[in-house]
């Protein structure tokens with residue numbers, strides 16, 4: 001049976017953020033209306049993200065992709081500067097848009113205090 005949802009959210013597995021992410025996803029995406037991927041570093045492994053987004057699009061016909069990297073991410077370690085997160089988010093956004101031009105991609109940088117910062121192009 002065909003079934004669809006609004007979009008997919010990709011975020012880090014870090015336990016410190018899950019409460020913020022739970023609340024934000026429910027409010028922003030609509031309850032029970034999104035696929036959700038929780039992996040170390042969020043977009044750190046671009047190929048893994050692409051695989052999930054492509055599958056979500058094929059199976060659930062998503063129209064929206066939300067990428068959320070965060071402050072003090074252990075997967076990045078010392079390399080995880082604000083600029084690096086922004087660059088990685090932009091790179092993965094470009095890859096998704098090349099693959100799925102009709103899908104909207106949103107990028108966020110999540111602070112440890114739970115603030116979601118919308119990240120625009122560098």
Ligand SMILES: [Zn+2]
Nearest residue numbers: 012014073074
């Ligand atoms: Zn992390």
